[in-house]
Amino acid sequence: MKVREVADLTGISVRTLHHYDEIGLLVPDGTTEAGYRLYSDDNLAMLQQILFYRELGFSLKAIKDIVSDPSFNRREALELHRSLLIEKRRRLDDMIATVEKTIQHHKGEITMTNEEKFKGFDFSRNPYEEEARRRWGNEAVDKSNAKVAGMSKDEQTALGEAVNEIYRKLAGLRTASPDSEQAQEAIGEWYAMLNRMGSYPPQAFKGLGQMYVDDERFTASIDQFGEGLAVFMRDAMAVFADRHGQ
Amino acid sequence: MKVREVADLTGISVRTLHHYDEIGLLVPDGTTEAGYRLYSDDNLAMLQQILFYRELGFSLKAIKDIVSDPSFNRREALELHRSLLIEKRRRLDDMIATVEKTIQHHKGEITMTNEEKFKGFDFSRNPYEEEARRRWGNEAVDKSNAKVAGMSKDEQTALGEAVNEIYRKLAGLRTASPDSEQAQEAIGEWYAMLNRMGSYPPQAFKGLGQMYVDDERFTASIDQFGEGLAVFMRDAMAVFADRHGQ
DNA sequence: TATTGACTCTCACGTTGCGTGAGACCGTAA
DNA sequence: TTACGGTCTCACGCAACGTGAGAGTCAATA
Numbered sequence: 391m392k393v394r395e396v397a398d399l400t401g402i403s404v405r406t407l408h409h410y411d412e413i414g415l416l417v418p419d420g421t422t423e424a425g426y427r428l429y430s431d432d433n434l435a436m437l438q439q440i441l442f443y444r445e446l447g448f449s450l451k452a453i454k455d456i457v458s459d460p461s462f463n464r465r466e467a468l469e470l471h472r473s474l475l476i477e478k479r480r481r482l483d484d485m486i487a488t489v490e491k492t493i494q495h496h497k498g499e500i501t502m503t504n505e506e507k508f509k510g511f512d513f514s515r516n517p518y519e520e521e522a523r524r525r526w527g528n529e530a531v532d533k534s535n536a537k538v539a540g541m542s543k544d545e546q547t548a549l550g551e552a553v554n555e556i557y558r559k560l561a562g563l564r565t566a567s568p569d570s571e572q573a574q575e576a577i578g579e580w581y582a583m584l585n586r587m588g589s590y591p592p593q594a595f596k597g598l599g600q601m602y603v604d605d606e607r608f609t610a611s612i613d614q615f616g617e618g619l620a621v622f623m624r625d626a627m628a629v630f631a632d633r634h635g636q
Numbered sequence: 637m638k639v640r641e642v643a644d645l646t647g648i649s650v651r652t653l654h655h656y657d658e659i660g661l662l663v664p665d666g667t668t669e670a671g672y673r674l675y676s677d678d679n680l681a682m683l684q685q686i687l688f689y690r691e692l693g694f695s696l697k698a699i700k701d702i703v704s705d706p707s708f709n710r711r712e713a714l715e716l717h718r719s720l721l722i723e724k725r726r727r728l729d730d731m732i733a734t735v736e737k738t739i740q741h742h743k744g745e746i747t748m749t750n751e752e753k754f755k756g757f758d759f760s761r762n763p764y765e766e767e768a769r770r771r772w773g774n775e776a777v778d779k780s781n782a783k784v785a786g787m788s789k790d791e792q793t794a795l796g797e798a799v800n801e802i803y804r805k806l807a808g809l810r811t812a813s814p815d816s817e818q819a820q821e822a823i824g825e826w827y828a829m830l831n832r833m834g835s836y837p838p839q840a841f842k843g844l845g846q847m848y849v850d851d852e853r854f855t856a857s858i859d860q861f862g863e864g865l866a867v868f869m870r871d872a873m874a875v876f877a878d879r880h881g882q
Numbered sequence: 883t884a885t886t887g888a889c890t891c892t893c894a895c896g897t898t899g900c901g902t903g904a905g906a907c908c909g910t911a912a
Numbered sequence: 913t914t915a916c917g918g919t920c921t922c923a924c925g926c927a928a929c930g931t932g933a934g935a936g937t938c939a940a941t942a
Contacts (some may be wrong), residue, residue: 394889400741404890409929420811424937426890438738445731450928472735482725485691492684640918650919655900670908697900852942883942897930902922907920910914 391429400437416440446478447572469579477555556580560623561616568625574633577626579632601625637675646683659703661700662686669875688717750801800861806869814871820879823872829879846874 410416411427416437429437433553436457443453559576566573574628581595600618602612612620639650655690656662659672662683666674682703689699702713805822812819827841847865848858858866 392890403929405929405931408891413928422890422937424890425892426937440736444733469739470641472732472739475732475735479725479732482721485688486718486721486725488713489688489721493718494713514663637917651902652899654920659899668919669910671899672908673919886939886941888938888940891935894928895931895933896934898928900926902923904924905920906921910916910918910920912915 391434393427393429396429396434399434400441402441410440410450413450414453415450443623446475473559473579475556480555510632557612557619558614560626561619564616564619564622569623569629573622573626574630576625577630580623580627581630596628596631599624599631602627637680639673639675640678642675642683645680646687648687650742656696659696663695675832685713692717692720693841722769794829802829803858803861803865806872807865810862814868815875819868819872820876823869823876826869826873827876842874842877845870845877848873 391399393407396402396407397404407416407427411418416433418427419430419433422428424448439457440453443456444450447454556576556579560573560580563570563576601623603609609620612623642653643670645648650831653673657664662679664673665679666822668674688783689702690696694702728841729831731860751857802825806819806826809819809822849855849870855866859868
């Protein structure tokens with residue numbers, strides 16, 4: 391496919407495709423003798439990934455790092471996308487609620503604090519680090535700090551909220567069996583998430599799960615999302631690690 | 637409130653507030669003798685509006701035009717916000733569905749066309765909407781969007797089904813003459829349908845029909861119901877408009 | 883065959899919406 | 913009165929393209 395066709399298909403501009411070529415983010419697989427860019431189906435799949443991340447507010451540089459990472463797993467990435475998108479929708483819900491409240495407020499029906507007025511619009515004020523320190527203790531945070539520090543505020547916020555999303559999902563499943571399909575799928579998201587921040591081979595993942603139960607600080611903060619969640623996660627993580635390690 | 641307080645409350649940076657002051661988008665109501673910016677509650681309300689529009693992707697210049705317009709109606713604006721946010725969420729739903737489909741696709745369970753792969757990613761550059769805004773102005777399009785966005789999922793599904801029904805009926809008639817009684821009756825239903833969503837004077841209706849043929853994206857999607865349907869509809873719509881316009 | 887007219891290419895500068903210091907002043911708590 | 917954090921105004925930097933300019937390409941048509 392030539393530039394124009396790709397542009398029409400995806401809704402982005404020709405200039406944008408040129409730009410992505412320039413910075414090496416999306417280099418077309420082929421060119422005609424005349425120098426026309428020719429995009430393959432693989433290029434299109436890659437572009438889809440790029441647009442996913444762009445929509446989520448990642449910088450092009452960050453996107454390049456992500457998709458060119460050899461450990462980049464398409465399937466896990468897609469599942470991460472899904473949870474990030476869901477998180478974004480949740481934020482939109484907050485904003486919609488804020489608007490509706492404001493409308494009511496204008497009708498004089500209720501009162502709003504200034505803080506309420508901005509609920510859902512609070513993107514850059516990032517609870518990630520504080521919460522993470524609370525949740526995992528300082529060492530764990532320091533370890534992943536290198537990676538996280540390289541991210542933009544938006545990316546960090548997205549991550550922190552995605553973490554909450556996974557916790558909530560797991561909390562909702564915690565009465566099921568840890569080796570149930572749903573539980574394993576959710577814990578797989580958690581695994582993918584952790585591997586965005588650091589490198590966790592299955593054994594480390596399993597050990598981390600054990601720590602959730604052994605270290606009461608972990609237990610306490612995890613169980614905020616639901617009584618017994620830490621134990622459930624430990625078990626699910628163990629099953630996951632055993633199935634995926636060799 | 638001083639800059640820092642506003643920044644903390646809203647999650648935007650001090651620099652951003654300075655910037656908004658510089659460009660005259662949000663000038664604080666007062667200053668101390670030392671030159672410190674002092675933001676009033678009105679300023680905060682205005683900032684809320686600004687952030688609404690910003691989140692929706694408007695440029696700061698556009699936002700300035702909007703909020704400084706004397707005819708700017710806070711309540712209507714808020715209701716428009718709500719519907720635009722809901723529309724955005726709907727697009728997010730599309731994207732989530734696309735991701736889920738892609739995940740299934742990776743599992744080899746279903747196949748996807750290239751077009752499907754990009755559904756939901758065609759945001760502001762939506763050619764239909766842009767064109768419609770150019771031709772009939774913003775209010776008509778916004779109102780139509782608002783109406784559709786304000787519907788429940790079920791209602792939207794029902795609407796979509798009704799639209800398809802009319803298309804099918806028209807497709808069945810497309811070999812007849814565009815000014816035949818049957819054709820004119822069916823196109824009349826189409827006219828009624830459109831007027832349920834927005835306001836289309838006969839001339840706009842005629843123009844819309846022309847667009848079905850001029851813009852190949854329209855043509856393609858309409859002709860899915862039958863080869864030549866777009867052309868047939870344009871002709872029938874022109875006849876209808878001529879007969880019903882004054 | 884020549885000529886459109888739509889498409890593509892590569893520079894290269896312009897624009898938006900801030901980020902990021904630098905250097906100076908303000909305010910209050912010890 | 914000295915420290916220390918908040919605030920001010922320049923002013924340059926940067927990402928992600930937009931927007932021509934000028935030139936080559938390609939298929940259809942006169």
